[in-house]
Amino acid sequence: EDQVTQSPEALRLQEGESSSLNCSYTVSGLRGLFWYRQDPGKGPEFLFTLYSAGEEKEKERLKATLTKKESFLHITAPKPEDSATYLCAVQASGNQFYFGTGTSLTVIP
Amino acid sequence: DSGVTQTPKHLITATGQRVTLRCSPRSGDLSVYWYQQSLDQGLQFLIQYYNGEERAKGNILERFSAQQFPDLHSELNLSSLELGDSALYFCASSSDEGPYEQYFGPGTRLTVT
Numbered sequence: 001e002d003q004v005t006q007s008p009e010a011l012r013l014q015e016g017e018s019s020s021l022n023c024s025y026t027v028s029g030l031r032g033l034f035w036y037r038q039d040p041g042k043g044p045e046f047l048f049t050l051y052s053a054g055e056e057k058e059k060e061r062l063k064a065t066l067t068k069k070e071s072f073l074h075i076t077a078p079k080p081e082d083s084a085t086y087l088c089a090v091q092a093s094g095n096q097f098y099f100g101t102g103t104s105l106t107v108i109p
Numbered sequence: 110d111s112g113v114t115q116t117p118k119h120l121i122t123a124t125g126q127r128v129t130l131r132c133s134p135r136s137g138d139l140s141v142y143w144y145q146q147s148l149d150q151g152l153q154f155l156i157q158y159y160n161g162e163e164r165a166k167g168n169i170l171e172r173f174s175a176q177q178f179p180d181l182h183s184e185l186n187l188s189s190l191e192l193g194d195s196a197l198y199f200c201a202s203s204s205d206e207g208p209y210e211q212y213f214g215p216g217t218r219l220t221v222t
Contacts (some may be wrong), residue, residue: 034210043111043199043213044152087152095165097142099152 002027002092006100013107016077021086021103024070029093033071035064036087038102044087047073078107112136113214115200121220127188130217134181134202140164141183142203142211143175147196158183159205190221 004025013019025033032051036044048057050066057064061082063074073086085102092098112135122128134141143155154167158177169175172190177183187194197218201211 032209036213041216043113043201043215045111046210046212049210089152095157096167097154097157097165099144099154101151 002090002096002098004088004090004098004100006086006088006103008103009101010104011106013075013078013105015079015107015109018074018076018078020075021073021088021105022070023073023088023100025088025090025098026069027090027092027098031091031093031095033066034089034091035062035071035073036089038085038087040085047086075105078105080107080109083107111212111214113200113202113212115198115214115217117217118215119218119220121222122190123222124190124192126190126221127186128190128219130185130187130198130200130219132183132185132200132202132214134183134200135212138202138204138212139181140203140205140209140211141177141181142201143169143183143185144199144201145196146199146216152199155185187219192221195219195221 007022035047038044048064053068087102089099114133139160142157145153155169157165175185197216199216201213203209203211
């Protein structure tokens with residue numbers, strides 16, 4: 001069964017305290033893995049797409065990596081404005097999309 | 110602003126009724142996706158259209174249907190509504206049929222009473 005599991009469910013960090021979010025997946029024929037950020041009451045905002053194991057992408061304080069079974073979103077020296085829910089999604093070979101339930105990140109000043 | 114528009118923003122209706130949600134994709138995007146987001150289940154993929162044709166189907170109920178019109182806007186029709194259909198419904202668009210990044214609209218909040 002295709003599925004995506006994210007951990008932890010919630011994470012509280014002090015400003016400047018780096019950490020990583022995990023996304024593990026089982027999917028038949030991975031076409032792509034996506035990271036999104038979602039603020040309360042708003043639509044998800046695209047962050048990264050990763051296509052194959054070993055691939056890495058960076059944007060400001062965020063860096064996403066991909067292995068054959070999981071992806072990590074590394075947050076370096078986070079700021080309060082990074083507080084949001086981070087969603088991981090995969091696209092399977094049949095073109096269906098599967099989202100994890102997200103990690104709610106709170107960065108305390 | 111992602112460039113994806115959805116109407117209405119809020120919808121309150123009674124059980125058994127039928128509603129239509131509308132989505133206009135970003136200029137130039139050919140793919141439209143529909144998602145349901147409820148508190149206990151997260152984002153659930155419903156269906157994808159590409160240039161007017163159905164491309165992929167997720168966990169879409171038989172009471173739900175969608176279509177994409179020649180001008181590329183899309184509508185999601187929900188019928189015989191139940192209390193459990195109350196959720197946020199998001200539309201997203203992408204430039205091709207995938208796997209490309211999707212740009213999400215602001216959502217339609219549906220409340221079934």
